[in-house]
Structure formats: structure tokens, C-alpha cells
Amino acid sequence: MPNSSVNEDYLKAIFYLGRDGSRVQTTALARQLGVSKPSVTSMLKRLAGKGLVDYSSGQGATLTEEGRLATMRVVRRHRLLETFLVEVLHLDWSEVHAEAEVLEHHLSARMVDAIDRLLGHPSEDPHGHPIPDAQGRLRTRELVPLGDLAAGERGTVREVRTAQSGRLQRWKELGLVPGAAVAMRSKQDLEDVMHVRVGDRELATGTEGVDGVFVEREE
Amino acid sequence: MPNSSVNEDYLKAIFYLGRDGSRVQTTALARQLGVSKPSVTSMLKRLAGKGLVDYSSGQGATLTEEGRLATMRVVRRHRLLETFLVEVLHLDWSEVHAEAEVLEHHLSARMVDAIDRLLGHPSEDPHGHPIPDAQGRLRTRELVPLGDLAAGERGTVREVRTAQSGRLQRWKELGLVPGAAVAMRSKQDLEDVMHVRVGDRELATGTEGVDGVFVEREE
DNA sequence: CCAGAGAGTTAGTCATGCCTAACAGCTCAG
DNA sequence: CTGAGCTGTTAGGCATGACTAACTCTCTGG
Ligand SMILES: [Mn+2]
Ligand SMILES: [Mn+2]
Ligand SMILES: [Mn+2]
Ligand SMILES: [Mn+2]
Numbered sequence: 442m443p444n445s446s447v448n449e450d451y452l453k454a455i456f457y458l459g460r461d462g463s464r465v466q467t468t469a470l471a472r473q474l475g476v477s478k479p480s481v482t483s484m485l486k487r488l489a490g491k492g493l494v495d496y497s498s499g500q501g502a503t504l505t506e507e508g509r510l511a512t513m514r515v516v517r518r519h520r521l522l523e524t525f526l527v528e529v530l531h532l533d534w535s536e537v538h539a540e541a542e543v544l545e546h547h548l549s550a551r552m553v554d555a556i557d558r559l560l561g562h563p564s565e566d567p568h569g570h571p572i573p574d575a576q577g578r579l580r581t582r583e584l585v586p587l588g589d590l591a592a593g594e595r596g597t598v599r600e601v602r603t604a605q606s607g608r609l610q611r612w613k614e615l616g617l618v619p620g621a622a623v624a625m626r627s628k629q630d631l632e633d634v635m636h637v638r639v640g641d642r643e644l645a646t647g648t649e650g651v652d653g654v655f656v657e658r659e660e
Numbered sequence: 661m662p663n664s665s666v667n668e669d670y671l672k673a674i675f676y677l678g679r680d681g682s683r684v685q686t687t688a689l690a691r692q693l694g695v696s697k698p699s700v701t702s703m704l705k706r707l708a709g710k711g712l713v714d715y716s717s718g719q720g721a722t723l724t725e726e727g728r729l730a731t732m733r734v735v736r737r738h739r740l741l742e743t744f745l746v747e748v749l750h751l752d753w754s755e756v757h758a759e760a761e762v763l764e765h766h767l768s769a770r771m772v773d774a775i776d777r778l779l780g781h782p783s784e785d786p787h788g789h790p791i792p793d794a795q796g797r798l799r800t801r802e803l804v805p806l807g808d809l810a811a812g813e814r815g816t817v818r819e820v821r822t823a824q825s826g827r828l829q830r831w832k833e834l835g836l837v838p839g840a841a842v843a844m845r846s847k848q849d850l851e852d853v854m855h856v857r858v859g860d861r862e863l864a865t866g867t868e869g870v871d872g873v874f875v876e877r878e879e
Numbered sequence: 880c881c882a883g884a885g886a887g888t889t890a891g892t893c894a895t896g897c898c899t900a901a902c903a904g905c906t907c908a909g
Numbered sequence: 910c911t912g913a914g915c916t917g918t919t920a921g922g923c924a925t926g927a928c929t930a931a932c933t934c935t936c937t938g939g
């Protein structure tokens with residue numbers, strides 16, 4: 442009756458893919474989770490049976506309120522774990538996602554509380570992602586992709602969204618970490634090259650190279 | 661192809677039940693693991709197929725060398741985890757077994773190393789159990805049940821073996837923890853009552869009440 | 880000697896999650 | 910307008926790991 446690891450990963454995927462308010466497609470879930478489309482169809486029916494998602498054949502899926510709360514509990518565990526792994530076990534921020542992806546399903550409430558306490562109730566994980574509170578509330582912010590800044594605009598890096606550890610490693614080397622001040626110097630859209638000031642360094646990159654870096658625009 | 665959580669719990673159970681060198685019976689495993697006897701028969705065949713146990717129908721099971729090494733890796737993770745949960749997360753020693761029982765199956769090598777390093781390569785867990793080293797070597801000691809001490813004999817508590825958190829809590833209150841000096845004052849075998857000095861306190865108990873407390877005899 | 884208790888196995892079933900094959904419906908390019 | 914390419918479902922199967930029912934075998938007490 443409790444949710445399995447697999448259930449929880451489906452819920453998280455539905456949550457992430459549905460952030461823009463849209464219904465989540467079978468195919469998108471299959472790609473995200475690395476399973477076949479029939480597996481997704483079958484699982485959506487079972488999650489609907491448990492009251493965690495709204496699903497009708499061919500119409501995609503959304504989380505119910507119960508499903509959203511269950512998802513927030515998993516996301517909370519995931520992000521607390523990442524923070525813990527970096528702060529306490531001193532793993533690199535590029536490595537912790539894979540660990541947290543597994544352990545998020547196996548932490549008791551007691552351990553979650555102990556970690557939360559030890560870390561002093563952190564509000565963000567190492568990648569800048571907000572940690573849902575114990576009631577399932579998630580802070581939201583107005584962030585834009587770094588590549589959306591116009592030439593001359595400034596901002597501050599707030600979140601880095603990727604699960605690829607190689608990209609995280611590179612961004613750390615480049616100084617593209619939460620808190621970093623950035624300024625868009627110039628953009629050659631046709632060539633897909635932009636010049637960005639990151640802290641006190643200059644960076645030339647394509648859109649793809651910083652895809653996943655989100656900034657808060659300077660007012 | 662890697663061992664599942666369930667596989668690992670079977671291996672551990674075979675290891676513990678076979679410590680005395682005997683072959684482990686189907687029924688004993690079924691009771692230990694809380695599953696039916698046919699489930700055990702079926703699993704023993706599969707573990708034998710993986711080369712982890714020696715099994716022939718009706719003759720019980722023993723670990724192969726490969727199975728023993730796999731078991732030592734799980735026991736190492738379990739005991740490092742318990743130590744970590746007590747030392748770092750400050751959970752009570754009576755609570756950590758249940759947590760470790762789950763997490764032992766989901767820790768990466770990287771996390772095991774990080775925990776081992778953080779703790780300074782501990783040699784024992786909070787209950788006094790030796791932690792296998794990374795090569796699967798397990799320290800052995802000559803311990804006897806506290807109840808085996810004869811009147812007048814002294815010793816030191818070295819290990820407490822139980823998975824019941826209530827018993828652990830009680831033993832902690834009584835001072836029956838690894839390192840505690842004990843002395844058998846007197847025994848009334850017919851009534852099954854013994855009087856034991858624990859540190860500077862006096863304890864009257866039946867055999868059952870201290871079953872699982874192991875001591876090193878004073879020479 | 881024989882009945883019953885235990886130990887252990889076989890057979891058959893179920894739930895969970897995954898897969899491939901096949902097909903239905905929609906949209907869009909040619 | 911027609912076929913290719915998507916999206917999505919149904920059908921059927923497999924692996925893991927659990928269960929109950931029914932059986933065999935061995936041992937022991939009366
Ligand atoms: Mn996960
Ligand atoms: Mn993160
Ligand atoms: Mn376990
Ligand atoms: Mn222990």
C-alpha cells in the first residue's frame with residue numbers, strides 16, 4: 442500500500458514534466474524514465490487506481506493533490522540528501538544526484554528529520570533547488586534561462602538544472618554556481634554564440650553549453 | 661545480475677545462522693526472515709544458481725566463498741551505517757538497526773568510503789560488533805553469554821546481539837553496554853535468577869533478560 | 880508397529896514492473 | 910488524398926519473490 446521506489450520515480454517525473462501546467466504525455470514519461478511506452482500506460486493506470494494521478498486513456502496524466510503531496514515528500518528527501526552528501530560527507534555536487542536518486546526512496550521520517558536538523562533546516566540544495574518543507578510547500582521564484590538575458594542585462598545564477606555530472610563539473614570550473622553574478626555582454630544569435638561575464642571571468646558559449654543554468658534578472 | 665536487497669538479506673541470514681559451522685535449515689531461514697518455507701526452498705535454488713550458496717535438496721545451505729564475500733560487504737555497510745547514524749545523526753543505538761537494515765542495500769561504494777573516512781575507519785559498530793574491512797575480513801573474538809559466567813567470575817561486556825529496540829533501550833538503562841565491567845555475584849539455577857554487578861550497580865535477572873549480552877571473560 | 884509432528888519439496892497462483900509485437904488514430908508532406 | 914511518422918493502447922510474456930495446498934520422508938513416543 443505504501444508507494445514503491447518505482448511509483449515515486451514516476452510521480453517525480455510527472456511532477457517535473459508537468460511544471461508548466463500541461464498534462465504529461467505517455468511518450469514524454471517513457472523517454473524521461475527510460476522505459477517503454479506500454480510500461481508507462483500500464484503504470485499510469487495503477488497510479489490512477491491509487492488516487493495519485495488523474496489519467497484518462499489518451500489524455501496524458503496530472504498529479505492529484507494526494508499525488509502532489511507524495512511527490513513533495515520524495516523531492517524533500519532527495520534535496521535534503523544532496524545537501525547532506527555535499528555538506529557532511531563532502532561528496533562533490535556533481536556526484537550527489539545519482540546517490541540521492543536511489544536513497545530518496547529508502548529514508549525513514551526519523552532520518553529525514555535528523556538530517557534536516559543537522560543541516561539547520563536548509564532551504565536549498567547544492568544546485569539551488571528549493572527544498573519543500575515538511576508540509577509539502579515549495580518556494581517558487583521567477584527565474585529565466587541564462588541564455589534569455591539580452592545583451593547588456595545582468596543577473597545572478599540561482600539554479601542549475603541537469604542530472605549530467607559532467608556538465609555540473611564544467612559549470613563549477615566556469616564559476617556558474619548559485620550566487621554567481623552574470624552579465625550578458627553580447628549575443629551573435631545566428632552563430633549561436635554569446636559572451637557572458639561570470640564573476641570576473643569572460644565566457645563564450647553556445648545556448649546548449651549553458652542550457653539548465655537559471656538566473657534571477659537584475660531589476 | 662547484481663544481488664537484490666532480498667538476496668542480500670537471505671545471505672546475511674545464512675551467514676548468521678551458520679556461524680557455528682552447521683548447514684542452515686530451510687525452516688530456520690523461513691523463521692528468521694519471516695517468509696514461508698517454500699519461498700526459502702525456491703530462493704536457495706536461485707542463490708545456488710548464482711554461485712552464492714551451496715545447496716542440495718533437503719541438506720540445508722552454506723555460503724560459498726563468493727557468497728561469504730558478498731555477505732561481508734553487506735555486513736560492512738550495515739555496521740558502518742549504524743555507527744554513522746549514532747555518531748553523526750545522533751540517533752539512539754536502539755533505533756539504528758531498523759534503518760540500517762534497509763539502507764545497507766542501497767549505499768554506493770563511494771558513500772561507504774565517505775562514511776568510513778568520516779568516522780575514522782571504525783572497527784566496531786555501536787553494539788560492539790566488528791566491522792568487516794574492505795577486503796571482507798572479520799575480526800573474531802572469544803565471547804561468552806553473560807549468563808555463562810560462574811558465580812564469582814568477572815568480565816567485560818563486548819557485544820549486545822538483538823534486533824529488538826526495547827531490549828537495547830533497557831540494557832542501556834541498566835548500563836549493559838560494550839565496555840561495561842560485570843561480575844557474577846550468585847546464581848540460583850533452579851529459579852533461573854542471577855545476581856550480576858554491572859559497573860557499580862546490582863542487577864537481578866533471569867537468563868532470558870540478558871540473552872544476547874556477550875562478555876569477554878576476565879583471565 | 881504406527882500415528883503424528885517436523886522438515887522440506889513440488890505445484891500452482893499472485894503482484895509488481897518490465898518487455899516486444901501489433902495495431903489504431905492523427906497530422907502533415909508530397 | 911495518401912502514406913509516413915507519431916502517439917498511445919492492447920495483448921501476451923517474462924523475472925522476481927511472495928503465498929497456500931498438498932505431498933513426501935524421517936523420527937519418535939506410546
Ligand atoms: Mn529515484
Ligand atoms: Mn539538486
Ligand atoms: Mn536488510
Ligand atoms: Mn549493530
